[in-house]
Amino acid sequence: MSLELEDLKVVALAGGVGGAKLVLGLDRVLKPGNLSVIVNTGDDFEHFGLSISPDLDTICYTLAGIVDPIKGWGLADETYQVSEHLKSLHSPTWFTLGDKDIATHLERTRLLREGWSLSQVTRHFCQLWGVHSWVFPMSDTPARTLVNTKEKGLMSFQEYFVKHQFQPEVLSLVYERPDGTRVPEAALKALETCDLVVISPSNPLLSIAPILNNKDLRNLLESKLVIAVSPIIQGQALKGPAAKLYKELGFEPHAKTVLAAYETFLDAFIYDVLDAPDFENEVFKDIIIHKAQTIMKSESDKIALARTVLELGLQIMEKALR
Amino acid sequence: MSLELEDLKVVALAGGVGGAKLVLGLDRVLKPGNLSVIVNTGDDFEHFGLSISPDLDTICYTLAGIVDPIKGWGLADETYQVSEHLKSLHSPTWFTLGDKDIATHLERTRLLREGWSLSQVTRHFCQLWGVHSWVFPMSDTPARTLVNTKEKGLMSFQEYFVKHQFQPEVLSLVYERPDGTRVPEAALKALETCDLVVISPSNPLLSIAPILNNKDLRNLLESKLVIAVSPIIQGQALKGPAAKLYKELGFEPHAKTVLAAYETFLDAFIYDVLDAPDFENEVFKDIIIHKAQTIMKSESDKIALARTVLELGLQIMEKALR
Numbered sequence: 001m002s003l004e005l006e007d008l009k010v011v012a013l014a015g016g017v018g019g020a021k022l023v024l025g026l027d028r029v030l031k032p033g034n035l036s037v038i039v040n041t042g043d044d045f046e047h048f049g050l051s052i053s054p055d056l057d058t059i060c061y062t063l064a065g066i067v068d069p070i071k072g073w074g075l076a077d078e079t080y081q082v083s084e085h086l087k088s089l090h091s092p093t094w095f096t097l098g099d100k101d102i103a104t105h106l107e108r109t110r111l112l113r114e115g116w117s118l119s120q121v122t123r124h125f126c127q128l129w130g131v132h133s134w135v136f137p138m139s140d141t142p143a144r145t146l147v148n149t150k151e152k153g154l155m156s157f158q159e160y161f162v163k164h165q166f167q168p169e170v171l172s173l174v175y176e177r178p179d180g181t182r183v184p185e186a187a188l189k190a191l192e193t194c195d196l197v198v199i200s201p202s203n204p205l206l207s208i209a210p211i212l213n214n215k216d217l218r219n220l221l222e223s224k225l226v227i228a229v230s231p232i233i234q235g236q237a238l239k240g241p242a243a244k245l246y247k248e249l250g251f252e253p254h255a256k257t258v259l260a261a262y263e264t265f266l267d268a269f270i271y272d273v274l275d276a277p278d279f280e281n282e283v284f285k286d287i288i289i290h291k292a293q294t295i296m297k298s299e300s301d302k303i304a305l306a307r308t309v310l311e312l313g314l315q316i317m318e319k320a321l322r
Numbered sequence: 323m324s325l326e327l328e329d330l331k332v333v334a335l336a337g338g339v340g341g342a343k344l345v346l347g348l349d350r351v352l353k354p355g356n357l358s359v360i361v362n363t364g365d366d367f368e369h370f371g372l373s374i375s376p377d378l379d380t381i382c383y384t385l386a387g388i389v390d391p392i393k394g395w396g397l398a399d400e401t402y403q404v405s406e407h408l409k410s411l412h413s414p415t416w417f418t419l420g421d422k423d424i425a426t427h428l429e430r431t432r433l434l435r436e437g438w439s440l441s442q443v444t445r446h447f448c449q450l451w452g453v454h455s456w457v458f459p460m461s462d463t464p465a466r467t468l469v470n471t472k473e474k475g476l477m478s479f480q481e482y483f484v485k486h487q488f489q490p491e492v493l494s495l496v497y498e499r500p501d502g503t504r505v506p507e508a509a510l511k512a513l514e515t516c517d518l519v520v521i522s523p524s525n526p527l528l529s530i531a532p533i534l535n536n537k538d539l540r541n542l543l544e545s546k547l548v549i550a551v552s553p554i555i556q557g558q559a560l561k562g563p564a565a566k567l568y569k570e571l572g573f574e575p576h577a578k579t580v581l582a583a584y585e586t587f588l589d590a591f592i593y594d595v596l597d598a599p600d601f602e603n604e605v606f607k608d609i610i611i612h613k614a615q616t617i618m619k620s621e622s623d624k625i626a627l628a629r630t631v632l633e634l635g636l637q638i639m640e641k642a643l644r
Binding site for chain 1: 369370371372373403404405406407408410411414421425426428435450
C-alpha cells in the first residue's frame, strides 16, 4: 500500500501572512492532526501591557477560518471601539488594535501571567477555535528580533515593520537571544517524527531565520526531508520587506539567495514559474529545483501549491525507498 | 468683604460611586480649580495585564460628565465588543470591561510602563476630559486593600467586591502597605492650603480608611477644618457593603460609628434627616452635629448637599474669626 498525500506527517515553518497561505493549503489537504506549524515569535512584543504575538495570531486565525480575508491578518468582521477611544486619549495608534483582537491579547496576557506557557495558550485558543493542526510558537520564552537601522538605531521588529513601515535602512538584525530560542518539546517531537518539513514562503531573514536560531531544531532539519518555497519572485517579495532587506544587507534579492540560505539542509526548492528563465538546472548541489505556480490568491491556489509540495515530498520519499 | 461659598478651597476625600455624587456637587458649586479630590486607590488591581483604578475612573468620569448615568460608574454609551469575544475565549467575565473603559485602562497601563506616575496619568486624563478640579490618587505607589474572609481567606478587594459580590464574611481588612501610602506631594500641598476638608459619604472602612493610612495626611487633618458626611442612613448603606462590614467587624452599623471613626480630627458631622431621632445633641465632643438631606438622586440633590456642607464650613470659619 503506497502512502497517500493526506497521510503525510508534515511540519511547516512559518511567519505571518505569506506563510499562512501555504499553511492553510497544507491544513486543508492533510488529515486532521497531521500538520504541525512552528511559528516565528521574533516579532512578538508588549504594547499597552498586552502580550501580542502577531504571527501566531495570523496562523491561528487563518486555520480557524476567522481571519480578515482582505488583510490576511486580524479578525473578520472586526470593530474598532477601543481604538476610537484610544485616539481620543491621544494614544499612539500605529499598531491596529481591533476589539476582538484585543480580547485575544487580553486573554493571552492573563494566561501567561497565570503561568501558562505560550504553547499552552496557543493550544488552548486552537482548541476553542476548532483548529485541528498543531500550532507551536518557535520559542516558549521571548526571543525577539531587533532591527538595527542606520538612522534610528535599534528598534523592535513591530516598530520597524508597522510604525516605520519598514522604511529605515537596515544595518543588521539582532536576536535578543543569541544563544537560541527555547523550542517547545512537543514541537521538536513533531519535527523528529514527521515525514516532511516545509519551509513556507515567509521572509527568510525576518520570519524563518529566527526559527532556525536553535541548534536542536537545525540539527533535526539536517536529517529530515525538507522542501522550501521561495517567497521571492522576480526579485520582489509579494508582500513585506524581504527584497529591500536583502539589498540592504548585501544580498541579491532573488530566489537563488533564498535557496542558498537553506542549502545545508534542503532537499528540494520550489520557485515560481515567473523565475523559470533564471534557473538552468533541475538539480543544484543535490537539491531538486522545482518550478511551480506559487502566487496564492484563492483558497484553491493555496491547496494546489500544498499538493505540489506534498507530491514532490512523496516522490522524493518513494525514490529513496526504491 | 466676606468669603463666598464658591471661593472656598476644598479638599474632598472620596471612594467611588457614593463619594462621586458629593464630589460632583462640590465641583459644580466651587470656582473651577478650587476643588481637589484625594481618591482611594486601595481597590486598584491588575486584570488581564491592565492597570485598573476603579475609584479614580469613577471620580474622573463623573466630573467629566461622561459617566454612565444609570450605574454611576463606567462610561456612558459603552459598547462590549471585547467582552463578547472574551466570553468566547472562556475568559473570566466577573469584572465588566466596556470597550471605551478598556481604552482608558490600556492607555493608563502604557503610560505607567513609560514611567509616568499615577498622579500624572490622572492629571493627563482630566485635562483631556476638561475636568477643572484636581484629582489625585491617594498613593502614587500601589497600596492595595486586601480582604481577609472567613471561608476563602485573603482576597483582593475587587475579588471580594465584584467577583464575590461582597458576600464572604470578613474577618479583617489588610493594607498591602501597613507603613502607609505615598500621597502625591501636590495632594498634600492642596491639603495644607485648603480652607476645608470634606469626607465624602464613601465607605469608611474600604474607601476612606485606606486614604487615612498615611501619617502626614492624618497630621494635616488634625489642623484643618474637617466635615464628614455619613454614608450610613438608618443603619444601612445606600450602596455597597459598609453596613454588612461594620457588623462583621463588630461595630454597630450606624452613622454614630462613622462619627466615632473620624472624631479625632472632625469639626462637623452631617447625618441624614432620617436618622434625626437617634441624635439628641447638636454638639458631640466639640463636633457640630448637623442634620441634612443626604440622599443624592439628581444633580440638584448633589449641588444642594454640597452647598449645605460648604455653608456649614463657612459658618464655622466665621465663628472662629469672631
